[in-house]
Amino acid sequence: MQKKLTITMDEQVYEGLHSVIGRRNISQFITALVRPHVLKPDLEAAYKQMAADEAREEEALQWAEATMGDVKDEAR
Numbered sequence: 001m002q003k004k005l006t007i008t009m010d011e012q013v014y015e016g017l018h019s020v021i022g023r024r025n026i027s028q029f030i031t032a033l034v035r036p037h038v039l040k041p042d043l044e045a046a047y048k049q050m051a052a053d054e055a056r057e058e059e060a061l062q063w064a065e066a067t068m069g070d071v072k073d074e075a076r
């Protein structure tokens with residue numbers, strides 16, 4: 001559910017938002033900036049989402065396997 005919010009800001013910031021972000025993207029931009037400061041992340045859901053990304057998981061597995069050679073040669 002979305003809520004409408006009216007805020008007041010400096011005119012230069014307002015103009016900058018319009019020129020850099022674009023008129024139709026300001027809400028998403030502000031939401032993305034504010035979200036991590038006001039909501040606690042659902043780490044379990046995030047990890048499940050990452051694990052469901054098969055291409056990412058394959059890349060991570062390849063990276064992990066490639067670094068195993070580095071570890072086995074280290075002095076203990």
